[in-house]
Amino acid sequence: MANLFLGIDLGGTLIKFALLDDTLTPIGHLELDTPVQKGADEVIDTMICGARELIHQQGVALSNLSGIGVASPGPIDFETGTVIAMPNIPGFNNVPLRNRIADALGVETILENDANAAAMGEALCGAGKNADILIMLTLGTGVGSGIIINGKILRGCHSAGAETGHMIVEPNGEPCPCGQRGCLERYSSAASVAQYARRLIEKEGRQSTLSEILRKNGNIDAAQINQAQIDGDELAKEVWDRAMYFLAIGCINLARLFDPEVIILGGGMAKAGENLINPLRRHFNKLHWILTEPKTSLVLSALGSKAGVIGAAGVAWKTFRK
Amino acid sequence: MANLFLGIDLGGTLIKFALLDDTLTPIGHLELDTPVQKGADEVIDTMICGARELIHQQGVALSNLSGIGVASPGPIDFETGTVIAMPNIPGFNNVPLRNRIADALGVETILENDANAAAMGEALCGAGKNADILIMLTLGTGVGSGIIINGKILRGCHSAGAETGHMIVEPNGEPCPCGQRGCLERYSSAASVAQYARRLIEKEGRQSTLSEILRKNGNIDAAQINQAQIDGDELAKEVWDRAMYFLAIGCINLARLFDPEVIILGGGMAKAGENLINPLRRHFNKLHWILTEPKTSLVLSALGSKAGVIGAAGVAWKTFRK
Numbered sequence: 011m012a013n014l015f016l017g018i019d020l021g022g023t024l025i026k027f028a029l030l031d032d033t034l035t036p037i038g039h040l041e042l043d044t045p046v047q048k049g050a051d052e053v054i055d056t057m058i059c060g061a062r063e064l065i066h067q068q069g070v071a072l073s074n075l076s077g078i079g080v081a082s083p084g085p086i087d088f089e090t091g092t093v094i095a096m097p098n099i100p101g102f103n104n105v106p107l108r109n110r111i112a113d114a115l116g117v118e119t120i121l122e123n124d125a126n127a128a129a130m131g132e133a134l135c136g137a138g139k140n141a142d143i144l145i146m147l148t149l150g151t152g153v154g155s156g157i158i159i160n161g162k163i164l165r166g167c168h169s170a171g172a173e174t175g176h177m178i179v180e181p182n183g184e185p186c187p188c189g190q191r192g193c194l195e196r197y198s199s200a201a202s203v204a205q206y207a208r209r210l211i212e213k214e215g216r217q218s219t220l221s222e223i224l225r226k227n228g229n230i231d232a233a234q235i236n237q238a239q240i241d242g243d244e245l246a247k248e249v250w251d252r253a254m255y256f257l258a259i260g261c262i263n264l265a266r267l268f269d270p271e272v273i274i275l276g277g278g279m280a281k282a283g284e285n286l287i288n289p290l291r292r293h294f295n296k297l298h299w300i301l302t303e304p305k306t307s308l309v310l311s312a313l314g315s316k317a318g319v320i321g322a323a324g325v326a327w328k329t330f331r332k
Numbered sequence: 333m334a335n336l337f338l339g340i341d342l343g344g345t346l347i348k349f350a351l352l353d354d355t356l357t358p359i360g361h362l363e364l365d366t367p368v369q370k371g372a373d374e375v376i377d378t379m380i381c382g383a384r385e386l387i388h389q390q391g392v393a394l395s396n397l398s399g400i401g402v403a404s405p406g407p408i409d410f411e412t413g414t415v416i417a418m419p420n421i422p423g424f425n426n427v428p429l430r431n432r433i434a435d436a437l438g439v440e441t442i443l444e445n446d447a448n449a450a451a452m453g454e455a456l457c458g459a460g461k462n463a464d465i466l467i468m469l470t471l472g473t474g475v476g477s478g479i480i481i482n483g484k485i486l487r488g489c490h491s492a493g494a495e496t497g498h499m500i501v502e503p504n505g506e507p508c509p510c511g512q513r514g515c516l517e518r519y520s521s522a523a524s525v526a527q528y529a530r531r532l533i534e535k536e537g538r539q540s541t542l543s544e545i546l547r548k549n550g551n552i553d554a555a556q557i558n559q560a561q562i563d564g565d566e567l568a569k570e571v572w573d574r575a576m577y578f579l580a581i582g583c584i585n586l587a588r589l590f591d592p593e594v595i596i597l598g599g600g601m602a603k604a605g606e607n608l609i610n611p612l613r614r615h616f617n618k619l620h621w622i623l624t625e626p627k628t629s630l631v632l633s634a635l636g637s638k639a640g641v642i643g644a645a646g647v648a649w650k651t652f653r654k
Contacts, residue, residue: 142489143488143489143493159481159486164481166591167463167464167465167592167593168591168624169591170587170627171591172589172591173588173589173591174588176621177585177588178581178584178619179503181577181581189622189623190584190620262512263499263500264589265492266493266495266496266499267494267499267586267589268486269490269493269494298511298512299498299508299511299512300510300511301510301511305492306489
């Protein structure tokens with residue numbers, strides 16, 4: 011078996027590996043814990059060892075690989091394949107990750123931003139197949155996004171495009187660590203939903219079944235808020251609905267500017283499934299102009315937590331396939 | 333002289349014509365009044381006669397033309413070259429404008445939306461030369477826009493993209509005839525600035541030197557508001573600044589999503605020159621994130637009211653040049 015493509019998705023908790031054949035069919039997966047505390051070198055060693063392990067497991071050889079795609083968080087210098095900074099892993103500054111992997115494994119390698127890789131995964135193998143324009147939003151700690159136009163990732167002129175999480179959706183709104191106010195990710199990320207619920211409980215003394223969880227665990231997360239709203243908690247409903255409203259404003263703006271075939275929702279909050287997509291569609295349809303019917307579809311990620319690693323392999327496939 | 337390109341820009345007041353050689357150098361211009369009241373057929377006849385007249389004036393022949401580009405307002409069916417609707421000219425519904433012009437003049441013709449044509453004009457011959465990504469905003473009755481990525485006009489999947497004027501910049505804000513609330517063009521178009529000043533004077537009884545103009549003429553326009561703020565009128569300053577603030581929010585969002593080299597401001601309000609671009613840049617820089625210095629430039633249109641007609645010829649040049 012030759013002409014295979016390996017994807018490696020470097021995350022703050024797990025490193026994921028996927029092996030795809032040249033029809034983009036996954037033929038093997040592997041996940042390893044990210045040795046965050048041990049620093050950059052150990053993390054890179056784990057990436058290299060995991061790659062060898064998956065290859066070995068599948069009974070193939072490194073020489074069967076036509077290319078490797080690596081998905082990484084943080085700003086990337088695409089020319090040199092360097093990770094400029096990674097807040098979650100100590101020592102991961104200005105690391106020439108592409109060449110480190112390529113040199114260790116002797117296989118041509120390409121480095122891609124994780125949000126872009128996830129979008130490419132959905133474009134090639136998931137909810138965005140056959141879409142000329144698609145946008146993927148990953149709702150996690152922040153709101154990551156990848157925008158693909160006619161098969162190409164939109165990077166912008168200074169590699170700073172597709173920052174949908176920092177679109178201003180509320181003038182003079184919530185302060186964002188980026189220095190702006192009212193950024194989408196201050197309203198609709200998993201982290202922001204939890205922070206807002208906590209603020210209403212702790213600062214404004216609002217009543218909620220979430221207070222008990224907060225007292226016991228010291229924090230609450232988006233999944234607990236989703237569960238609480240299912241159980242009828244009014245505060246949880248209000249908090250969740252606010253996130254969906256602002257997310258819909260963001261989607262309206264994306265529809266007006268890009269007129270995409272589809273906007274795909276992924277990341278931790280997308281695990282809420284129908285509880286995410288239904289209220290989002292409701293707000294979107296209500297906010298939408300009356301000049302035409304809504305034509306952009308809002309859908310859940312088809313690949314889930316594998317979008318990034320499949321997309322990393324997909325980026326390698328697009329770059330190195332013969 | 334052969335391999336020439338003719339641009340025709342159909343506007344509600346004027347029909348503009350420009351003849352360009354194959355290096356995109358303009359070699360002749362013509363403007364005729366648009367016979368709006370006489371309806372679509374007369375308007376098209378004027379377009380055809382004007383084309384012949386300009387060709388004749390320049391001492392060349394229709395056979396020297398390699399292509400014609402027509403810029404038109406209103407939604408367009410690009411496949412068939414049909415103008416679907418044009419609110420300002422009676423009878424201009426579902427008119428196969430491309431074929432009418434091509435058949436009458438015997439020259440290959442392409443039809444383009446006027447905002448896209450203006451952006452292409454600036455991209456090829458104006459303030460966006462050498463920019464991989466540029467966005468042009470035309471501030472007039474509405475806020476028109478054209479987005480060009482690597483030389484290609486962004487249309488979207490259903491020909492409904494690049495509607496920057498209908499980006500929501502204020503949730504639950506000013507109602508827009510499109511059915512949304514808080515659209516950019518409700519704040520930052522020439523028409524909206526005038527409407528807002530009028531509302532403050534008539535409905536809220538605010539004092540302003542503009543009251544006198546309003547009483548005399550029955551209305552006020554953006555140019556008068558700009559003049560009043562230059563003369564120190566406090567209400568005019570407030571109205572103008574609000575328009576610049578929301579326009580800057582729109583530009584921040586465009587910078588986050590597209591990371592363009594340049595955002596170009598044109599249309600009636602851009603005649604305010606420094607009074608437009610300086611406060612816009614000030615708000616933009618203040619709103620901008622702190623992660624990187626602002627890299628997207630905000631500049632005035634270089635081609636002014638000729639951007640559309642130059643761009644129409646430019647679209648023909650891109651399509652039909654040999």
